[in-house]
Amino acid sequence: MDVKYTHQSLSSYTGAALSALWVGLRFSLILIVLCGMIYPLVSTGLAQLLFPWQAGGSLIKNSSGTVVGSELIGQSFQDPKLFQGRVSSIEYDGAGSGSMNYAPSNPQLMLRMQASLEKWEMNNPEVALNQLPIDLISNSGSGLDPHITPQAAEVQIPRISSLTGISVQKLNSLIDDATTGRDLGLFGEPRVNVLKLNLALQELIAVTKQ
Amino acid sequence: MxxxxxxxxxxxxxxxxxxxxxxxxxxxxxxxxxxxxxxxxxxxxxxxxxxxxxxxxxxxxxxxxxxxxxxxxxxxxxxxxxxxxxxxxxxxxxxxxxxxxxxxxxxxxxxxxxxxxxxxxxxxxxxxxxxxxxxxxxxxxxxxxxxxxxxxxxxxxxxxxxxxxxxxxxxxxxxxxxxxxxxxxxxxxxxxxxxxxxxxxxxxxxxxxxxxxxxxxxxxxxxxxxxxxxxxxxxxxxxxxxxxxxxxxxxxxxxxxxxxxxxxxxxxxxxxxxxxxxxxxxxxxxxxxxxxxxxxxxxxxxxxxxxxxxxxxxxxxxxxxxxxxxxxxxxxxxxxxxxxxxxxxxxxxxxxxxxxxxxxxxxxxxxxxMMLNVVFGGKGVGLMNMMMYAILGVFICGLMVGRTPEFLGKKIEAKEMKLIAIAILIHPFIVLVPTAISAMTGLGYGAVTNPGYHGLTQMLYEYASSAANNGSGFEGLADNTPYWNIMTGFVMLLGRYVSMIALLGVAGSLMGKEPVAESIGTLRTDNKLFTGILIGTVLLIGALTFLPVIAAGPVAEFLTLK
Incomplete structure (x- = not known):
């Protein structure tokens, strides 16, 4: 009797599982269409309609109308006449993102930082080392960080001023224009957008040359 | 500032x-x-x-x-x-x-x-x-x-x-x-x-x-x-x-x-x-x-x-x-x-x-x-895990004062405790055993990119994250290999469904029981004392299972970072 009873309940479970699979399949297909197609496509439509610039990646143009980048994606600046951004192990390649993930105890981290320091000291002899903020020699998480701290922009003024001949006051006001405060005075940190800053600086250099 | x-x-x-x-x-x-x-x-x-x-x-x-x-x-x-x-x-x-x-x-x-x-x-x-x-x-x-x-x-x-x-x-x-x-x-x-x-x-x-x-x-x-x-x-x-x-x-x-x-x-x-x-x-x-x-x-x-x-x-x-x-x-x-x-x-x-x-x-x-897996926790499962510790807390306290443990007017008995034991033990099991296997094999250890104690933490974090269904990583770990894909795949499956089945079984079993009337001997579960019991139970179980491996990973790194 016992054996037969187990057998019966087993087959009724298989039946229940099969019918649940069949019902599950029907719901799954509907939800794939609803959540995987209708929802993202409706979102895209509304986004493009209401906020086309933001939805398209916040691309910014120079004064002659050419797109020079995205406000949100940092660029690599090697020219010492321009402001430098944060360390990026991916060289600001916007097709990817990420970093080397060096642990605090990884010897490679200290080697990389010492190399950054040597380069910094060579290019910026006017500035004492204890003025250099840590964000300029640390790798951002995304490798695409478009910002530096206001202090990190200010310590680059002596170098840029002596290379370009642009006055310290002028450079300070460029930094002020490219600085954003905390959102709603509360969220996030004050920051300088390096691309916008260099865009303004480049146009100023061009004007001075003429 | x-x-x-x-x-x-x-x-x-x-x-x-x-x-x-x-x-x-x-x-x-x-x-x-x-x-x-x-x-x-x-x-x-x-x-x-x-x-x-x-x-x-x-x-x-x-x-x-x-x-x-x-x-x-x-x-x-x-x-x-x-x-x-x-x-x-x-x-x-x-x-x-x-x-x-x-x-x-x-x-x-x-x-x-x-x-x-x-x-x-x-x-x-x-x-x-x-x-x-x-x-x-x-x-x-x-x-x-x-x-x-x-x-x-x-x-x-x-x-x-x-x-x-x-x-x-x-x-x-x-x-x-x-x-x-x-x-x-x-x-x-x-x-x-x-x-x-x-x-x-x-x-x-x-x-x-x-x-x-x-x-x-x-x-x-x-x-x-x-x-x-x-x-x-x-x-x-x-x-x-x-x-x-x-x-x-x-x-x-x-x-x-x-x-x-x-x-x-x-x-x-x-x-x-x-x-x-x-x-x-x-x-x-x-x-x-x-x-x-x-x-x-x-x-x-x-x-x-x-x-x-x-x-x-x-x-x-x-x-x-x-x-x-x-x-x-x-x-x-x-x-x-x-x-x-x-x-x-x-x-x-x-x-x-x-x-x-x-x-x-x-x-x-x-x-x-992620090891505790109850501090708010993922969509739904965090609450369930915390209730599991609540029942465990009631059970431990009940044993200490020699009374039948009750939770929300239902008696907690052997069947519920067995299911809860499964749900509690599966989590450390699928974190620690795969970490140990990975530390001992080239397939596992080969993915580590940061040397020293931090390397152990990289692997430990990966499995803790999989088991808790968290998904963050110590992303330096070079984990897109068949070994890591399959190991963490199974850990995620077990981490999700074993405790779900066990805990829903507990709920089904409690539901079928006659409610017992509250008496003077009932341990109240809706006051400050029980908040303390709950936190204590969570930390006790967590420390008993994970303290040694934490000492060998992040704590050792902290002590040697000078």
């Missing part, structure tokens, strides 16, 4: 405290099956879905049938998504011509997203077509979150109700999506787009930079994924760098919105539970225990990151910002620490800074929250 740091964290936490009651009440109304206003708004859409699915009966299910339905629909979704990922190169919406996914990676990915883990061994920019991002990733973010909500609601109905029936899985499943996740996701999506998160089907942009080189910028339907990624405590990013990527999280304000999104439902569920139990104090006791643990771990991350890396202090630069390696300037230490604490508490697993680069004690806080 550390007082601004405190103010920012206090405001973000304060908003959550204000949201707990209204959101918890709304969730209660959605699942109480008592007619209410949300029927009028969403009833029509639900009826259409049931009609299309040809599903008429909608009768109640006992716990076994509920569980079978849940497992069946999850299995179907995983199968379909595996096929979609493998064939993505031949499917539409693939403007950047991305190839099909390798089988072990697709195996890992579908499990990862169905189990609400969102461990990612691929990088979104280069590994997924837009169709896969929408139909697989975004869709599974809804369905896995809904699965978690359903199981929590069924569990709550079980331990607070009587009879046999827990409700109908498919009805709960559809309700969770239509009445909670979809409308919330649509609102958050539009907010994020307004704040500059992209939402487009255009291919990657190619741009001539200021210095004259060409920069390719990956784009896509980011915002619609970003919103449900957090609302559903999923955590898988559109891009490899996740929420540290400026397109996923462009500002301090979007950072706050993402924190609120991932936290609000998990934080509100204890209140929902209080309403079901007709004892709001009971809900607040559970919430308070979670909240106290959270504040402790947040403090550990924040102060440790603010203190920074002692090695860097020897360089003589201005390190007053704290540990900025792996962090973004717009978030700073406060915005990063808060995100890290919430994402590992609510087991979302999104990151706005690289956890591999956290200071040893900052990383430890993230790791321990």
């Amino acid at each position: 550390s007082y601004m740091d405190y103010l920012e964290m206090l405001v973000v936490i304060g908003v959550i405290l204000l949201l707990v009651k209204p959101v918890g009440t709304y969730i209660y109304h959605v699942f109480s099956n008592v007619p209410n206003r949300s029927d009028r708004i969403f009833g029509g859409m639900e009826n259409l879905i049931f009609k299309l699915a040809g599903y008429r009966q909608r009768e109640g299910m006992d716990w076994k049938k509920y569980m079978v339905s849940l497992l069946a629909s999850n299995t179907v979704l995983m199968t379909i998504c595996f096929i979609l990922l493998s064939l993505q190169q031949w499917l539409p919406w693939n403007p950047d011509r991305i190839g099909g996914m390798e089988p072990s990676l697709a195996f890992n990915t579908v499990i990862s997203f169905m189990t609400n883990t969102n461990l990612q061994h691929y990088s979104g920019e280069t590994g997924l077509s837009y169709l896969s991002q929408m139909m697989v990733i975004t869709m599974m973010m809804f369905t896995s979150a809904a699965t978690g909500l359903c199981i929590a609601i069924a569990f709550i109905r079980g331990i607070t109700g009587t009879g046999k029936l827990l409700g109908n899985f498919f009805v709960d499943f559809v309700k969770a999506i239509v009445r909670i996740l979809l409308p919330a996701a649509l609102i958050v999506t539009l907010l994020l787009v307004a704040l500059q998160v992209p939402q487009t089907l255009e291919p990657a942009a190619a741009i001539h930079t200021l210095e004259g080189s060409v920069q390719r910028i990956a784009l896509g339907p980011v915002a619609s994924l970003e919103s449900i990624k957090h609302l559903g405590t999923n955590g898988g990013g559109f891009f490899g760098a996740n929420s540290s990527h400026p397109f996923e999280n462009p500002s301090g304000l979007t950072n706050a919105i993402e924190i609120w999104s991932m936290w609000v439902i998990s934080a509100s569920l204890p209140y929902t539970f209080g309403l079901f139990a007709r004892n709001k104090k009971q809900g607040w006791v559970i919430f308070t225990a979670m909240f106290i643990l959270f504040v402790a771990f947040l403090s550990l991350v924040y102060f440790s990151e603010q203190a920074g890396n002692p090695l860097i202090h020897t360089l003589g630069v201005d390190a007053s910002q704290g540990n900025m390696e792996g962090k973004e300037v717009r978030f700073g230490v406060a915005g990063s620490a808060l995100f890290t604490a919430v994402t590992t508490a609510a087991t979302t697993g999104s990151v706005n800074n690289m956890h591999d680069t956290l200071t040893p004690l900052g990383g430890l806080a993230a790791l321990v929250q």
Whole structure:
């Protein structure tokens, strides 16, 4: 009797599982269409309609109308006449993102930082080392960080001023224009957008040359 | 300016405290099956879905049938998504011509997203077509979150109700999506787009930079994924760098919105539970225990990151910002620490800074929250795990004073305790055993990229994250290999479903019992004393299982970092 009873309940479970699979399949297909197609496509439509610039990646143009980048994606600046951004192990390649993930105890981290320091000291002899903020020699998480701290922009003024001949006051006001405060005075940190800053600086250099 | 740091964290936490009651009440109304206003708004859409699915009966299910339905629909979704990922190169919406996914990676990915883990061994920019991002990733973010909500609601109905029936899985499943996740996701999506998160089907942009080189910028339907990624405590990013990527999280304000999104439902569920139990104090006791643990771990991350890396202090630069390696300037230490604490508490697993680069004690806080797996916890399962500890606490205290343990007026007996023992033991088992195997084999250890004690932590973190269905990583780990894909795939499966089945079994068993009258000898579970018992039980079990391995990983790194 016992054996037969187990057998019966087993087959009724298989039946229940099969019918649940069949019902599950029907719901799954509907939800794939609803959540995987209708929802993202409706979102895209509304986004493009209401906020086309933001939805398209916040691309910014120079004064002659050419797109020079995205406000949100940092660029690599090697020219010492321009402001430098944060360390990026991916060289600001916007097709990817990420970093080397060096642990605090990884010897490679200290080697990389010492190399950054040597380069910094060579290019910026006017500035004492204890003025250099840590964000300029640390790798951002995304490798695409478009910002530096206001202090990190200010310590680059002596170098840029002596290379370009642009006055310290002028450079300070460029930094002020490219600085954003905390959102709603509360969220996030004050920051300088390096691309916008260099865009303004480049146009100023061009004007001075003429 | 550390007082601004405190103010920012206090405001973000304060908003959550204000949201707990209204959101918890709304969730209660959605699942109480008592007619209410949300029927009028969403009833029509639900009826259409049931009609299309040809599903008429909608009768109640006992716990076994509920569980079978849940497992069946999850299995179907995983199968379909595996096929979609493998064939993505031949499917539409693939403007950047991305190839099909390798089988072990697709195996890992579908499990990862169905189990609400969102461990990612691929990088979104280069590994997924837009169709896969929408139909697989975004869709599974809804369905896995809904699965978690359903199981929590069924569990709550079980331990607070009587009879046999827990409700109908498919009805709960559809309700969770239509009445909670979809409308919330649509609102958050539009907010994020307004704040500059992209939402487009255009291919990657190619741009001539200021210095004259060409920069390719990956784009896509980011915002619609970003919103449900957090609302559903999923955590898988559109891009490899996740929420540290400026397109996923462009500002301090979007950072706050993402924190609120991932936290609000998990934080509100204890209140929902209080309403079901007709004892709001009971809900607040559970919430308070979670909240106290959270504040402790947040403090550990924040102060440790603010203190920074002692090695860097020897360089003589201005390190007053704290540990900025792996962090973004717009978030700073406060915005990063808060995100890290919430994402590992609510087991979302999104990151706005690289956890591999956290200071040893900052990383430890993230790791321990996943090991405990009860500090708010993922969509639904966090609450269930905390209730499991509550029952265990009642049981231990009952034994100490020599009385039959009771919880919510039901006797806790051998059957429940056996199931709870399974649920408690499976978690350390699937964290520690695979870590040990990986440390001993070349296949496992070969993925480690940071030397020394931190290397052990990398592997430990990967399995703790998989088992807790969190999904964040010490991302330096080179984990896209068949070995790691398959190992973590199984850990995620076991971590998700074993405790779910065991705990729903507990609920089913308690539901069938006659309620016992409260007497003077009953241990009250809705007062401050029990909050303390609950925290004590969680920490005791956690310390007993994980202390040795923590000492060998992050603690050893901390002590030797000079």
